[in-house]
Amino acid sequence: MMLSRLFIMVVVFVGREAELERLTAAQARTPGGVLVVGEAGIGKSRLVGEFACRVDALVAEGGADPGSTAYAPFVPVLRRLVREHGPELVPGGGRRGLARLLPELGEVEDLPDLGTARLFEEILLLVERAAERRPLVLVLEDLHWADQASRDLLVFLLRNLMRPGVLIVATSREPLRLPGAEVIRVPPLGRDEVARLLGGADAGLREDLELVLARSEGNPLFVEALAGAGAGAATPASLRELLLAGAERLPQAGLDVLRIAAVAGRRTPHEVLRAVAGLDELALDEALRPVVRARLLLVDGDGYAFRHTLIRDAVYDDLLPGERRRLHARCAEAQPELAADHWFAAGDRPRAFQAAWRARRWHRVLDLWDQAGDEDHARVLELAARDALCEGDAVRAEELATRALDEVDDPLRAAHLLELRVAVRDLLGEEGLGDLREAVRLAPREARLIGALATTLAWNGEDAEARAHAEEALALGDAKSLVTLAALTALDGDLDASSKLYAQARAGAPDDDGLLASYASEADVLEAAGEHARAESVAREGIARARRLGLSRSRGAHLAANLAEPLTSQGRWKEAREVMRTALALDPPPIHRAWVLMVLGTVAVWEGAAAEAGEIVRLVRPLMRGRSRGYDSCLEPDLLECRLAVAPTTVGADLERAGRVIDHVLAEHDLTLSRRYAWPLLVLAARIGRVREAPAGLATTGRVQQAHQATFEAECGGSWAAAVACWRAVGQPYALGQALVRAAEQDRANARELLREAAAIAAGLGSEPLRLEAAAAAATLRVGLTDGQPLSARELEVLGLVAEGLSNRQIAERLFISARTSGVHVSNILAKLGAASRVEAAAMARRTGLI
Secondary structure, three states, X not given: OOHHHHOOOOOOOOOOHHHHHHHHHHHOOOOEEEEEEOOOOOOHHHHHHHHHHHOOOEEEXXXXXXXXXXXXXXXXXXXXXXXXXXXXXXXXXXXXXXXXXXXXXXXXXXXXXXXXXXXXXXXXXXXXXXXXXXXXXXXXXXXXXXXXXHHHHHHHHHHHOOOOOEEEEEEEOOOOOOOOOEEEEOOOOOHHHHHHHOXXXXXXXXXXXXXXXXXXXXXXXXXXXXXXXXXXXOOOOOHHHHHHHHHHOOOHHHHHHHHHHHHHOOEEEHHHHHHHHOOOHHHHHHHHHHHHHOOOEEEEOOEEEEOOHHHHHHHHHOOOHHHXXXXXXXXXXXXXXXXXXXXXXOOOHHHHHHHHHHOOOHHHHHHOHHHOOOOOXXXXXXXHHHHHHHOOOHHHHXXXXXXXXXXXXXXXXXXXXXXXXXXXXXXXXXXXXHHHHHHHHHOOOOHHHHHHHHHHHHHOOOHHHHHHHHHHHXXXXXXXXXHHHHHHHHHOOOHHHHHHHHHHHHHOOOOHHHHHXXXXXXXHHHHHOOOHHHHHHHHHHHHHHHHHHOOOOOHHHHHHHHHHHHHHHOOOHHHHHHHHHHHHHOOOOHHHHHHHHHHHHHHHHHHXXXXXXXXXXXXXXXXXXXXXXXXXXXXXXXXXXXXXXXXXXXXXXXXXXXHHHHHHHHHHOOHHHOOOOHHHHHHHXXXXXXXXXXXXXXXXXXXXXXXXXXXXXXXXXXXXXXXXXXXXXXXOHHHHHHHHHHHHHHOHHHHHHHHHHHHHHHXXXXXXXXXXXXXXXXXXXXXXXXXXXXXXXXXXXXXXXXXXXXXXXXXXXXXXXXXXXXXXXXXXXXHHHXXXXXXXXXXXXXXXXXX
């Protein structure tokens, strides 16, 4: 008996009720994401489609194809949102970032230095602001084929969507690492579900039902194909034959339309089908009706989509080579936005080249360069490099920019290409000073290049040359150079003049990035000078501006680090952590993430969270490799690792590790070029005995650097009282507490008062390392941190036995005292030492020489 006579297909939704409930529940918990995972044909798209039909929200759909271009899954989603609400939802109407993906918004503004940051933030703003008007469901199909840039964008959205009303539903044949996304695995159908899908089967048909179940293994696509194959007792031998079984019984007109749809793409608009088929409306409807009835194509808005990608692949692969070329050529005429790919597939390389050129598909243009006439190859290489930079592929961008440089003879063009390569290498952590010097040599009157050189020179401590170039650039019209001049003026110690220059820079900022850079720079120099309250105020103002401009992820994260640093200096560690948590949740670009993590690592070290600090050191090393941001930037990870290594813990400091880092710094770096971190590193080097005097020519500008210098001199045998006075004036409690402990060692007459103040600071900050330092010093000096007395002779005797690991009862037996008396002695010892446990008391006693 033939299967086609046994079963009458009924298009019903079966076997996915639990998964549908989970999708519905996820929509009630927005914002969020769901990843629907399952093998080909298992029903992922059917499940998501059923959910989309039931949900009360605007559904915007996109998907990936093999070899699709960067961000291809998102383009139809974004286009739907823009058409629905307009591009005005984001600053600049989308022409600063979105226009890279949606050419209909106009020419994109030339902001190459922003890379993916601006694009990602504009997409986030568009989605969140559209959700304010109506709940959104963004459907992204077949992400197993998505490019890395699309996956990065998806991860960014999942991490940063904060407002309710947005649910992202993605489908994939394989699991993907998507932070925070719920994973729904779609299982095969069971026997009862297969029977329901097929329209039911009585007992007499059980054997044939079992045959379908066994052959399909519960895959809905294969169940439907088997039931509709009409092949009698023998079912099609191959999967391809199985999928084509329904298509082969179509009328010729329906089969022709199906083949056109397979060539046109994953979704084909009605007008495209009509144009390519050459049919009038009535004839097209008649041709489509049996195709839709057979569920080979599904109605999708004003177009049609294949019920499953495998069906489309089978239809496409069944085309003869000549048919395929002819259909691609006809689709190229009807789909100008995809014409380059269609002409390429049709084998018409000249037309493919022209279409790629019109669409600004520069990578495709390069693939077809044998069709070029007198076009400028170096210019196309440059444009392709900028596209790669925008997509986050810095390695590819550097390769293309370097190839372009090899082909140009014009000095001005070479200079601009060098500038582009500097931006690319900055993302790779490579220094661009050499490229910028060469660019300025080639184009000595280009204000922007001169200004960029001035900034990089300032980062590298070449202050005199930096100032000269900044003044020259400013005279030539580069307003951004005011920021460099303001920073140099602050480093010279004139904060009032510096503030006026920063105000001028903000008033004349040529773009949003330049405006926010002025806030970040001013907050940084104020913090370096010890003006913590002013630095906090400037950083908060900058963060507010970044939020209004839609740049919270990039410059906003940079400014978050600028805010967290003065909060940390002032001992407001809980506030600082909250600022940094918010910034890191935005998934900022690598260098901005690194700056936030550096401050977080410092807080962790000072709190005593050694494991957290160690993990941060591991994370920031690859993010801050090289000298792309100058000496201060590349020395920060070294300083953090040294602070972690020398921090006191219950098991002691790791002085060997600190020594390795210090030896590297002293051998590989010129500390005279660092304005912020040279003195702190020298303090640590002196503490572990690596240096006894500072390099000649080391700058000491501002109260903070003066305090570090006083601390260094004290480490080398000078006065700790002077260091205490400096840190007290600066208002940095942790550094003050450390200096108080060391001052107590020099001033035994006042040791008790100094250590009690240090212990009080440690308690107020919640700093375990500082508490340990104060307790160790108190034990060594035989002074109490409470109103009690130093350890008595009997208590020292008991402490020695505690260090041997004896219990209270064992100590009592050894000393011929009662166990109760032994316990009292141990309690008093812990209180006097400020130790939290017997193990800690023993470690402190050994470290300080009490036993």
